[in-house]
Amino acid sequence: MFEGGLKLIGFKELSKEKRIEDFPAPQQAVIPLSQHTGIPAKPVVKKGDKVLKRQVIGEAGGFISSPVHSSISGTVKGLENRLLPGGKTSLSVIIENDGNDTAVEGVQNDWKNMEPGKIISLVQQAGIVGMGGAAFPSFVKLSIPKGKKAECVILNGCECEPFLTADYRVMKEHYAEVIEGLLIVCRALSVKQSYIGIESNKKDIAVLVKKFLENLQTSVSIEVRILPEKYPQGSEKHLIKSITGKEVPSGGLPVDVGCVVFNVQTVLAIRDAVCRGIPLTERVLTVTGLVKTTKNLRVRIGTPISDILAYCGADLRPELKIVIGGPMMGVNIASPEIPVIKSTTGIIIIPEEITPGDEIQPCIRCGKCIEVCPMKLVPAELGRYAEAKNWDMCRNLGVADCIECGCCSYVCPAKRPLVELFKWAKSEINKEGKSK
Ligand code: SF4
């Protein structure tokens, strides 16, 4: 088990028992060409073009990039810069729905005899990215660099952020397909050992999965590991430590210790891409908090968040905030006219935690942030250097290792915006690196 971290109240019972529902296709989809880590996709459609559901509308713009597909059939109304969760903008393809849902035909494939290279190529073409929030192109993760070797695949079924239950529902309702996706990933990496990490608040899933595995014929070893409820258990580095005892070195990658980690919905999307020839155009997300009806919805990429909030009867009083993702690592959005993207894990309506009169104070050196930091950093000091724009000291103190989990900000009695400071420091250091 890793040091630091927090035991948080889960609030998962609000939506845990809600079966996945298909959310209606939007009248108009806004599909950003940059919804993944890396270079934005290049548009291959223009205003007036007719497009099919699952048709490529943006080609990968480089190696670390991903193609983008239409989630509906209809007519391209234009290409515009639109806001993304997190405040950045992206060139986006605006598509008017024709109501027909005419789709590019899928192709049935038998993955069991497929070459690893073919699997990786299908994952690339299907535009699959990490759906747990990171949005890193999955085919890049599957392309192990020369000199490194993957020894095990870890399926991340932790969903350790409070409120979110989408992955839980996917595992509960589609565990056979999820495990098939895991086996496809193992084949792509030529790996014979895998683990499924599940937090102890989802033991029912572990029972289902273990029962299923009893009758499964496979040469891959799949071990289910029930892990304590501790945030950020689902962070790649902490999951690896909890399951294998190995520590990913500072600045390193999971594959440096022989591990590759995939999220539940990502392996399901990989399975759909490889077995059925279906690209990533929809995902399951949780809508919860101050809404009339909490839900786990299967939503087309590009659906405006405002449509979903109206459907669930969200309380939109100005003193409440709309969070995209979990409450710890998610982002607040000012306007719900933002689309669902491949990495949207949830939409939560919650009260502002900083109320008027509850202002940011100077650090009182209580040390709480240091106790909870799962990366063994010294957030108080890092925060002071970031405020002073001393990027060299931020670098020396390991700001690059900060996983932006939010534990330090959460416990800080002075309400210091530590994570924001670290994100800022990282982006400034990054800019410096690029200008050299
Ligand atoms: S946000 Fe960064 S510094 Fe703060 S607790 Fe998490 S890893 Fe540590």
Ligand code: SF4
């Ligand atoms: S928790 Fe806040 S007040 Fe306490 S040492 Fe850290 S930054 Fe300072």
